[in-house]
Every structure is written in C-alpha cells, then in structure tokens.
Amino acid sequence: MFLKDYISDVFNATKSLLKGMRRTGYYFTHHKEIITQQYPEVKQALPERFRGEVVMPHDENNEHACTGCTACELACPNATIKIITKFDVTPDGKKKKALDTFVYHLELCTMCNLCVQACPTDAIKMAQTFEHSVYDRSRLTKKLNEPGSKIRAGVE
C-alpha cells in the first residue's frame, strides 16, 4: 500500500508540474506576449500627471506667476521649499513684496503634490522628469525662478 501511495504521489506531482510547465512553455513560444521594455533605449511616455519634480514655468518674456506668498512653503511637510522675498518699488513709490529666490531642495522632496495644490496662482507644477541622479548632492538644491525673471503683469 505504501509503495502504491508513493508512486501515485509522484505521478500526481509530475502531472501538476507539467500542467504548470505548459503555461511556461506557452510563453516560451509566444514572444509577442512578453512585455519587458528595454529601458534606456526605449523610453515610455509618462502620463501628464506623473510627479517627478517641482518646476516653475516661465513664459517667453521670462515671467513667472509666483507672488512669493509662501503658501507652498507652509504646505510642504518636509521643508523642501524656501522662499526668499524682496521689496520691489512700484512706479508710484510704494513698496511691494516680490519673489527673490525660490529655493527647492529636490533631495528632501517626496513628490506629494501638496505645494502645487496650495499655490493660489498656479505658479508651480510637477514635471515628468524622473532621472534625478547627480554626482554631487549640492546640485539637487535648485533655484526655480530663472535669473532676471519677474512676475507676470496682472498676477496678484
């Protein structure tokens, strides 16, 4: 009896194994169903909502929409954003708060999107770039407003 059980066990195990191996053999012979992508050569287009890093879009006149209100700085959970403001003098002699430097620490950012949601003027957005590796850590600290840029007229 023991021998009979043993042989039937071996037979059943081989049968179930072959059943599973049939699946493997199917994919072995059907190359078109293989979904591996050759990453550095073939790059898949990322969806528009993909969160890669925070950027500040500038228009053709080198103008941005950031008023320096620090809503994003307050919304950020990791102190990723530091906004340095200055006082511009308007033509009629009044002082007006404006953005001097928008410091963005990519090394601290978790791409949670809370800053973009908090921005009242849509001055910042998430970009689709994701290959962030650099040789020096200090290069991850970025200044988002471009040199010489100023606030777009009409944005309050």
Add this chain to the structure above:
Amino acid sequence: MYRETQIIKHAQKASSNGGNLEEAGDLVINVGPQHPSTHGVLHLVITLHGETIKNVEPHLGYIHRSIEKMCESLSYRQFIYVTSRMDYLSSHINNHGCAMCVEKGLQVEIPPRAKVIRVLMDELTRLASHQLWWGAMAMDVGALTPFFHAFREREMINDIMEETCGARLTMNYMVPGGVMYDIHPNFQKRVKEFIEEFKKKIDEYDELVTGNIIFQNRMKGVGYLTKEDAISYGCTGPTARGSGVSCDIRKLYPYEVYDQVQFNEIIETDGDCFARYLVRMQEMRQSLSMVEQLIDNIPEGDFQAKTKAVLKLPKGEFYSKIETARGEFGVYIVSEGGTTPYRIKFRSPGFSNLSALNHMAKGYKIGDLVAIMGTLDLVIPDIDR
C-alpha cells in the same frame, strides 16, 4: 551580527531557568535583518532543536522611523502622505483611513463621486497588493516564475494609478474631503481592459500554483492557527479569516459605499497556510467583481468637498478603522483643537499578525517557517512604523 547573537544567548540563558528555552544541543540562529527571504528588515531569533523550531522571537526596530511622533508636528493635510510609507503596498487604503478620521473630526460629508472613486482605488490597491503577495509567496516556497507573472499584471494597475494619481506606489491621492484630482478620462477604459485581462490571468495563477501538488504539500497542514488563538493574538485580515474569524471591516462596519456593492466575506476554517492562501486568492476575485460593479456607476458631481485652507479638528478623540490588504488599520487622533494633532496612534495589521508567528511556527521544521511567514503577508515598515 555576532555580538548581537551573543547578547541574545546570554539573555536567554538568564531566563532559561524559568522559561526553559534552551537545552543542550539547541541551536540559536539569526534570520535577518538582511535576509532575502524575510521581505525586509525583520530579525528573527530562532531556537532550533535539530530542524524543529522551538521558539521564534521577532526583533523589531530596524526600520522604525517614528511616524506617529512625526505626525504630531505635521498638519492634518500633511500627515496623510507619511502613512503611505507604512504599509507601502496598500498606501491608498492607509491614506483613506487617515482622511476618513480627519473627516470624522471635521464632520465633513464627502461627495458620492469621491466615495466611489475611493472604493475603486482601494480595491485596485488590494488587488495589486495580493498580486505581489502571490508572487512573493510562490517565490518563498521555491517557485520563481509566478513572481514575474504577478508583476506583469501588477504593472497594469500601477499604470492606471500613475495616470490618475500621478505616482505608482506612494500616491497621496486621498485628501480630507475627497480625492486630489478627478479621475483621468482614460481611467474607466483602462480599468475595464485590466478586468478583462486579469480574469483570464487569475485562472492562470490557479493553474500554475494552486493546483500544484508540491505547492499544496508545502502549505497544507503547516502553521495551524485556531480560531481562538487568532482572536486572542488580535489577528485580522486574511490571516484571521483563514482561521474562520469573521473580521472584515468592509462587511461588519461598512464605510463609503461598501454597503451598496455585492461581495462575500471569504472565510476558510482550516487555519493552515493553504487556507490563508485560498482566502487571498478568492479575495482577488471578490475585489475584481467589486471593481466591475462600480466602474460603470461612478456618479457625476464634485470629487472633493469644500474644506477650509487650514484644518482644525475640534478638541476630542477620533478613531476610524479600515480594511487594508493585511487586516484592520486603525487611526486614533487626539486633538487639542489646534492645527496639528496632539497624539496619533496607528493600529497596523502587520504587528498583530506577526505576534502570532511564534505560536504558528512552534513544532514545525525550519523550512516551513518561510511558508508561514509568506502567508502572513508581512510588510515590515508597517510593523515598525
């Protein structure tokens, strides 16, 4: 590692008079924290007699990030993203639980569209989590191919998440008051494609692994957990449901729209590894049917309720619980009326499930330990927080 082993040995010798852990001929070995079969930085001190396990002692703290303490300095909008880093395989569901607790405090009613989107996302996350578990489980007991099969289907869900939420693993999509964005125009089409595809593939899963006699022999009769023990150890989720405990929060305390969809609570009564395996396999089919029911019935309307820019919870204590892929996840907030919580406590399912490991593994061979741990579906950052 060597030093730690010595410390543990001394500690065990000191307590061995009462506990009688170590006898002559016993061997104490360390599995982990960097061991490929433990799914993360879990350190197990195993006392062996020959190949038989006498005692398993999990040592925690290798990935402790003090998330509960961190949350005390973050505002009610900010703390939600941190919980994605706990149980990273059900990050949507963790975020959902936290958002629900904040909404309970604010007494905000979220729009019906947001409710349905949340449930859809939860079930897709559960599917993705169970798929990964299935692949890792089969890999634990020696089958490598299923891992790639599982990741192929999981990729489809990840793509859907990426398109709608903007991220693949730590989405931060649930916000107090609803969801962050409306669903992507392609969302319904792609989910339907996924359902069609996965219905075929889940039968393939069964063909490949479930019916395999070698796999069944590894799983059946191993790691018994009785119903009484499952309750007394505080096990929840598929681990407890494999022992016949009815503990599905979605069924017992329905939240969002779970009382409007048709689904069964899967309960197996065997209590061994194979029962827990079957529970998860059938839960995948239930999740699939839930997604199928809801995907064409997303009501029109807002996806987010109007909330104030700065959230302030009234003074008091708030608790909400939710069913993650691993069990009951509870969020307990103590508020003093300010913008940040006074204290936050998370009840994570993995911690309680792990506490039953010693009980389940005692008396079995060391090779069975990996199978038992696989069916517990451990995510170590969830245990350590």
